[in-house]
Amino acid sequence: MAKRVLQVIPVLLGVTVLTFAIAHSVPGDPARAIAGIYATEETVEVIRAKWGLDKPLPEQYLVYLGHLLRGDLGASIQSRRPVADDIMDRLPATLELSLFALLLMVVVGIPMGMIAARWRNRLPDHVARLFVILGGAIPSFWLALVAQLVFFSWLGWLPFGGRTGAGIVTPETVSGLYVLDSILTLNGTALVHSLRQLLLPGMVLALAGTTSITRMTRASMLEVLRQDYIKAARAKGVSGRTIVLKHAFKNAMIPTITVLGLLFGSMLGGAFVVEWIFAWPGIGTLAANSITNLDYTVIMGISIVIAIVYSIANLLVDVSYMVLNPKVRYEK
Amino acid sequence: MKRQGKLLVTTILVVLVLLTFGALGCGGSTTTTGGTDSTGTTVSTDTTGTTSSEEPVTLFASRNNDPRSMDPADEITGTGGLESQVAFYERLINIVDETGTMEPGLAESWEVSEDGLTYTFELRKGVKFHDGTEFDAEAVRFTWERIMGIGTGAAQYWQVVEDIEIVDDYTVDIKLKNVSPTFLATLGGQRGIYMGPSPAAVKENEKTPGDWAVDYFVDHECGTGPYTLVSWTHDQELVYEKFDDYWRGWDGQHVDQIVHRIVKEPATIRLLLERGEIDIAADDLAISLATEMEGQGDIVLDVAPTTMLTHITFNLDNGPTADVRVRQAIAMLFDYDAAIEGAYRGYAKRVYGPIPSSVWPAIPAEAQRYDQNVEEAKKLLAEAGYADGFTLDLACMDMYDYKTIVQILQQSLAEANITVNAEFTTWPVLFEKLQQPKGQKPFGMAAYQMWAAIPDPSDILMWWHTDAITVINPGWGTPETDKLIDDANATLDQAERESLYSELIVKMNEDCPAINVAEMQHIMVYNDWVKGYKYIPYYNGLVNWYELYIEGKPVN
Numbered sequence: 001m002a003k004r005v006l007q008v009i010p011v012l013l014g015v016t017v018l019t020f021a022i023a024h025s026v027p028g029d030p031a032r033a034i035a036g037i038y039a040t041e042e043t044v045e046v047i048r049a050k051w052g053l054d055k056p057l058p059e060q061y062l063v064y065l066g067h068l069l070r071g072d073l074g075a076s077i078q079s080r081r082p083v084a085d086d087i088m089d090r091l092p093a094t095l096e097l098s099l100f101a102l103l104l105m106v107v108v109g110i111p112m113g114m115i116a117a118r119w120r121n122r123l124p125d126h127v128a129r130l131f132v133i134l135g136g137a138i139p140s141f142w143l144a145l146v147a148q149l150v151f152f153s154w155l156g157w158l159p160f161g162g163r164t165g166a167g168i169v170t171p172e173t174v175s176g177l178y179v180l181d182s183i184l185t186l187n188g189t190a191l192v193h194s195l196r197q198l199l200l201p202g203m204v205l206a207l208a209g210t211t212s213i214t215r216m217t218r219a220s221m222l223e224v225l226r227q228d229y230i231k232a233a234r235a236k237g238v239s240g241r242t243i244v245l246k247h248a249f250k251n252a253m254i255p256t257i258t259v260l261g262l263l264f265g266s267m268l269g270g271a272f273v274v275e276w277i278f279a280w281p282g283i284g285t286l287a288a289n290s291i292t293n294l295d296y297t298v299i300m301g302i303s304i305v306i307a308i309v310y311s312i313a314n315l316l317v318d319v320s321y322m323v324l325n326p327k328v329r330y331e332k
Numbered sequence: 333m334k335r336q337g338k339l340l341v342t343t344i345l346v347v348l349v350l351l352t353f354g355a356l357g358c359g360g361s362t363t364t365t366g367g368t369d370s371t372g373t374t375v376s377t378d379t380t381g382t383t384s385s386e387e388p389v390t391l392f393a394s395r396n397n398d399p400r401s402m403d404p405a406d407e408i409t410g411t412g413g414l415e416s417q418v419a420f421y422e423r424l425i426n427i428v429d430e431t432g433t434m435e436p437g438l439a440e441s442w443e444v445s446e447d448g449l450t451y452t453f454e455l456r457k458g459v460k461f462h463d464g465t466e467f468d469a470e471a472v473r474f475t476w477e478r479i480m481g482i483g484t485g486a487a488q489y490w491q492v493v494e495d496i497e498i499v500d501d502y503t504v505d506i507k508l509k510n511v512s513p514t515f516l517a518t519l520g521g522q523r524g525i526y527m528g529p530s531p532a533a534v535k536e537n538e539k540t541p542g543d544w545a546v547d548y549f550v551d552h553e554c555g556t557g558p559y560t561l562v563s564w565t566h567d568q569e570l571v572y573e574k575f576d577d578y579w580r581g582w583d584g585q586h587v588d589q590i591v592h593r594i595v596k597e598p599a600t601i602r603l604l605l606e607r608g609e610i611d612i613a614a615d616d617l618a619i620s621l622a623t624e625m626e627g628q629g630d631i632v633l634d635v636a637p638t639t640m641l642t643h644i645t646f647n648l649d650n651g652p653t654a655d656v657r658v659r660q661a662i663a664m665l666f667d668y669d670a671a672i673e674g675a676y677r678g679y680a681k682r683v684y685g686p687i688p689s690s691v692w693p694a695i696p697a698e699a700q701r702y703d704q705n706v707e708e709a710k711k712l713l714a715e716a717g718y719a720d721g722f723t724l725d726l727a728c729m730d731m732y733d734y735k736t737i738v739q740i741l742q743q744s745l746a747e748a749n750i751t752v753n754a755e756f757t758t759w760p761v762l763f764e765k766l767q768q769p770k771g772q773k774p775f776g777m778a779a780y781q782m783w784a785a786i787p788d789p790s791d792i793l794m795w796w797h798t799d800a801i802t803v804i805n806p807g808w809g810t811p812e813t814d815k816l817i818d819d820a821n822a823t824l825d826q827a828e829r830e831s832l833y834s835e836l837i838v839k840m841n842e843d844c845p846a847i848n849v850a851e852m853q854h855i856m857v858y859n860d861w862v863k864g865y866k867y868i869p870y871y872n873g874l875v876n877w878y879e880l881y882i883e884g885k886p887v888n
Contacts, residue, residue, distance in 0.1 A: 028760040032767070040491075041802075046483045078400050080550050089566055145599055153603045160600055160609070165569040166392075166591045277597045281567035285596070289398070292758050 004318060008311045012304065016068065019303040020061050023296050030077050030294035051077055064300065073304070074297035078290070083301035087283060091305065092176025093163055094282035097205060097274070098267040099177070100198050102260065104206035105213050110256065112210075113217025114249075120222065128214055135211035144204045144277040151200060158200045161278030169193045201278040205271055209263040216259045221252040250324045257324070261317035265310040269302075388588035389882055391862070393875075394601045395592045396615035398567045403549040404526035405478055408485040410873035414523065415614065419572055419590070419877045420462070421528045421555035424453060424472075425520035427870050430637065430690060432787025434520050438467060438527050438556065448511040448824050455502040459579045461530035462554050469498040474531040478544050479524070486524030513824050517786035522871055529554040558878040559590065569593050572877070585864070585881035605631055605859060611882065612858035612865070614875050619733055622855040623677045634856040635679060636867035639784035641688045642737065642849040644726075645806040649771045653724070657716040659844040663702035664709035667744045672850050675736040680850040685837050687792050688851035690869060691784045693830045699841040702848075710748055721749025724776030727765045730756035734779055737849060752777070763804075770807040778806065779849075785870055789833050790821055796840065808845040861885035 031048040048054050052063060067074055073083035116128035151158040163178070164170050171181040171190035179198065182191035224230065225248055233243050272284035283302055290298035399413035404421050407413040424439035439453040459467040473496045479486045492512045497505040508515060519525050529545075533554035537545040553561050558580070559572040572590040574582065593610065595601050598621050604610040606629045625631045646653040646662075653659055672680045684702075685695035695701075713719060726741070728734050738754045745752055755775075765774050784791040794800065797817045798809035813836060820832040854867050864879040 026761070028758075028764045029767075030760070032760065032763060040488050043484055043488055080401070080547055086566075145597075148600060148603065153607060156607075160604060161595075162568060162593065164565050165593060166390075166571075277600060279568065279593070279595050279597075279600070281565070285398075285567050292760070294760055 005315065008308075008315070011311060012307050015303055015307040016065065016300065017061070019300050020064070020296075023291075023294075023299045024057055024060075026291075026294065028294050030296065064297075068304070073301040076290070076295055076298045078293050078295045078298070083297050086286060086298060087301055087305055090281055090283045090286050093280060094268060094271060094275075094284065095309075096177040096179065097198065097201055097271060097280060097282060098264060100179070100202040101206040101209065101267060101271075102264055104202060105209045105260070105263065108206075109210040109213030110217050110253075113214040113256075114221055116214065116218040117221035117225065125218075128218065132211045132215050135207050138207070140204060140208060141273050141277070143207060144201075144274060147200055147204055148277065159197060161197075161201065161280060163197055163279075163281055168197060201274045201280050204278075205267060205274045209267070212259055212263065213256060216256045217252065220255045221248060224248045224252045253324055254321060257317055257320050261313050264313045265306075268306045268309055389586075390589040390591060391587040391877075391880060391882060392609065392611045393590060393592045393614040394595045394604060394610045394612075395570075396594075396596060396598075396601075398594050399570075401550045402553045402561065402564075403546065404524070404528070404555075405475075405482050405486045405544075406484050406546065406549075408523040411615070415874055416561070416570060416592075417526060417553070417555075418557070418871075418874045419559040420553040420557045420561060421526035422557050423520060423525055424455075424527065425516065427517075427520045427787065427868060430869050432517070432870065434516065437520070442516070444516075444824075449508050451506045451508070451515065452499070453504050453506065455504065456579065457502055459556050460577045461528065461533065461556055462560050462575055463530050463533050464577075465530045465532045467527065467530075467556050468501050469504045470501075471531055472496060472504050472527060473498055474534070475527050478529075478534065481542075482544050482546060486526075489518055489521075489524030511822055511824060513821065513829060514786060514788045514790050517788050520870075521786040522874065523785060526555065528556060558586075567594055578878075580878065585883070586878060587880055587882060590877055605629070605857065608859060608886070610859075611885075612862050612875075612880070613856075616873060617855070617857055619675070619677050619679055619855060622857050623679070625857055630859045630861065631857060632860045634858070634865055634867060636854050636856075637688075637690050637869065638852050638854045638872060639688055639690045639787075639869040640781055640854075640872065641683050641686075641783075641851040642779070642781050643686070643846040644737075644741065644777050644779045644849060645846040646844075647773050647776050648807040648845060649773070651724070651776050652716075652718055652722045653776055655716045656843055657712045658718060660702070661709040661712040661716070661748070662745065662750070663844055663847050664705045664712070665744045665748055665750075666847055666849075667704055667740055668849065669704070670740045670744075671737050674740055675733040676850060676852060679853040679855060681853075683848045683851040684841075685848065686782070686796065686840050686846070687784070687789050687837070690851070691787070691789050691792065693789065693834050693837075695841075696834045696838055699838045700844075701841070702844070704744075706747055713748055721751070723751040723753065725774075726752050726754045727762055727775040727778040728754055728756050729759055729762050729780060731759075737779065766804045766806070767802050770801050773806060780804070783872065785872070787870055790817075793817060793833060793836060794821070796836075796845075806845060808840075808843070813839055859885075 029044070031044050031051065031053055052060060055063070064074065073087070075081065076083050076086050079086060112128050112131070116125040119125055148160055152160045162168065169187075169189045170178055170193070171185050171187045174181045174184050178194035179191065182188075182194055230243060230248060233247055238247075269284060269287060271280070271282060272288055274280060275282045275284040276288075283305070286298065287302045289295075290302070395415070397411055399407075399411075399416050401407035401413045402417055402420070404414075404417045407417070423437045425434050425442075426437040427433065428435050436456070438456050438459060440456050441454045443452050444450070445452075453472075455467070455469060455472065461467060461471070476490060476493065476496050479490055492508050492510065492515060494507045494509045497507065499505055529549055534545045534549075537548035537552070539545070539547060551564055556579070558575055558578045560575050562571040562573045564570045570592040572592075574586070574588050576582070592614065593604075595604065598617055601610065601613050601617065602621060602625055605613060605625065608630070622633060626633050646659050648654060653662070668682055672678060672682070681689070683689065685699060687695075710719075726738060728738055734756070738752070742752045742754070762778070762780065766778060766780075768774060782792050782795070794817060795804055796808055796813070797805065798814050801807055801809070816832050816836045820829045820836075823829060854869070854872065856865060856867060858865065861882050861884045862880060863883050864881050866876065866879065
């Protein structure tokens with residue numbers, strides 16, 4: 001188990017090297033981006049020297065790594081603030097949105113997949129599969145705009161987006177996740193407001209993942225139901241429901257949990273479209289801005305943070321295998 | 333069946349609960365009156381707008397992106413924060429109309445010495461910074477020292493200044509290194525010349541002595557302007573409140589509070605405007621979107637001429653475009669009218685030279701003009717040996733209506749078998765290409781905008797000096813043309829400058845280093861209850877918040 005945790009380190013190191021190389025291979029000069037087009041070359045030089053951009057690349061990388069090992073992610077060239085601050089400002093928003101979307105995926109996708117498997121080729125299955133096809137085909141950008149149009153503009157049921165601001169009540173900060181904090185501080189208005197703000201972006205973000213989960217659950221459920229030990233249980237006279245829930249469910253969940261882990265990882269960085277349209281202040285927007293402006297330190301910082309969160313998520317997935325299937329154990 | 337049924341029921345219940353929460357928040361408007369936001373201040377959204385009302389009037393503006401910095405010494409671009417800074421900081425001189433008329437700002441009057449090297453400014457008395465300290469000659473000198481000390485964004489606008497002498501508490505002598513016909517216009521211009529932050533605020537917030545408090549003023553301000561920055565939640569919103577001791581006072585109609593919502597998606601801004609949740613779209617919207625919104629709900633458009641033109645420059649050293657005949661041919665193939673209709677929806681005009689018609693001098697009659705003339709173009713190409721056409725790479729920004737312009741360019745040039753491969757990138761990447769030395773420009777053509785930020789042609793024409801080849805000049809210029817530009821910048825004689833620039837324009841048109849696509853008009857989109865908006869082309873993208881007020885807004 002400990003070995004499994006240690007494996008994260010080379011992964012993170014690899015992430016830093018790869019990201020550094022890619023970020024610096026994009027043409028463009030961040031110092032010039034800050035100085036603006038009317039600045040003189042001297043001005044640009046001043047900025048460049050200040051941020052160490054005039055040193056050779058390998059040296060820049062080592063300097064960065066040195067700081068990183070001391071827990072210093074550096075400062076943003078654009079905002080001058082420590083990168084860690086910029087990221088921590090926005091990470092809770094992304095985490096909350098991703099977790100909410102994940103919850104929707106689990107709550108909607110898994111039951112739907114199980115029902116589809118249980119009544120294979122009958123009406124519930126057809127409905128589920130139609131949902132999967134439509135959900136997979138609809139581009140999230142388009143869906144986001146339509147959802148905003150319908151629920152905000154036409155019906156006025158939900159806000160256009162945003163997480164804080166005029167008219168939105170937020171709770172005292174405990175974890176940074178507003179729903180959780182509202183519950184912890186017993187703030188009813190804040191709870192309603194946070195859920196209300198989360199709903200539209202969460203649903204849109206969840207859609208693509210829900211279809212994957214449904215499909216995965218249905219397929220692995222069907223696969224498991226075909227197994228010999230299931231036939232044996234049926235022959236023994238065990239009831240249908242017990243078969244599904246007690247014997248089949250846990251094993252069928254293994255591939256599904258894997259997919260959930262992957263989906264969570266992709267949502268961390270890939271919620272960009274949803275963040276853009278619903279003005280959700282997450283790290284997706286920060287990442288896009290920093291890439292456009294060639295803010296190397298922020299790009300690196302975000303990559304590392306996402307890699308860490310993703311590694312933790314996958315670690316949890318691996319742990320869950322041990323819970324679901326006692327036969328799974330990792331090398332000591 | 334029981335457990336599975338339970339799971340189903342639970343699922344349905346959870347979804348219903350979520351929807352109920354959503355419905356709870358409905359009721360048409362999603363802005364709660366008297367709600368408490370996270371900073372603990374009460375935000376009231378009363379919208380009656382009468383000045384005698386006790387309740388504060390709030391204006392809601394949309395912004396396209398999160399600003400980078402509020403420090404006018406460091407951040408000088410519109411999208412980077414200048415749009416915000418203008419509410420907090422002020423200039424010595426203000427330009428008040430499209431012809432460039434200058435009026436006293438923080439300076440009450442000024443005069444130039446005989447030799448043009450000393451500008452004496454009498455400063456306005458009784459002006460306070462937001463921290464209560466006095467604006468005086470010391471503050472002017474300190475602002476300059478800080479700008480030069482920081483050495484980034486704003487410093488370039490003060491390069492011509494030798495020294496600033498404090499004559500008395502309210503008088504300064506600005507001494508120049510050489511004569512500068514654009515100095516006054518620059519002081520009234522858009523960038524780099526704002527007074528502040530107050531010396532006391534800087535000294536108080538330095539982390540280390542002499543660091544000019546650069547870190548502090550990224551997200552704080554201390555100017556003399558009408559509004560103060562109350563809060564800034566990144567990627568969400570900024571809130572301004574009026575500065576009670578503002579020197580112009582608060583008689584007349586103004587707004588007390590401004591909430592800027594950062595909304596990146598233009599389609600969403602449209603929805604917000606239509607529903608009246610946003611009063612004014614403070615940042616520019618694509619013309620195609622703006623024109624669609626006209627007349628929807630209570631939305632109005634304010635259309636005004638700008639000092640901006642779009643051009644497509646050529647590679648002057650390599651490839652077919654190195655031949656002037658090829659360049660002229662391409663200038664005669666381009667369908668200008670289609671571009672004006674297609675890309676600008678008619679909100680643009682033909683421009684026949686390197687500067688727009690809003691900037692002096694007028695394009696001389698003897699300067700060569702290019703209109704679409706396909707036959708003539710083909711003749712020139714054949715003469716140059718390119719009857720069979722060729723391929724060109726076009727570098728372009730992935731922005732607004734460039735895509736349409738590029739499409740029209742491709743169609744127009746296809747008439748002569750010229751293929752244009754367009755590469756859309758972000759501005760920093762495009763800029764990198766433009767910056768390459770002469771002979772190494774990695775494009776056949778490059779499309780971008782030119783714009784006069786001061787009422788002086790030098791603001792555009794100086795970029796055609798050979799010194800600017802590693803900035804945005806595509807490689808044009810000779811010692812003769814450089815001399816014209818330098819001479820025009822060394823004299824205060826208006827007539828002489830006009831004649832020098834006219835000569836330059838004639839030479840440029842003859843050599844055709846660029847296709848001048850169009851000069852644009854500016855469209856501002858807002859709901860009709862917003863009054864007082866006036867577009868000043870030299871302050872493109874900046875809103876004069878103090879002059880705005882709300883009248884006749886329907887109450888929800």
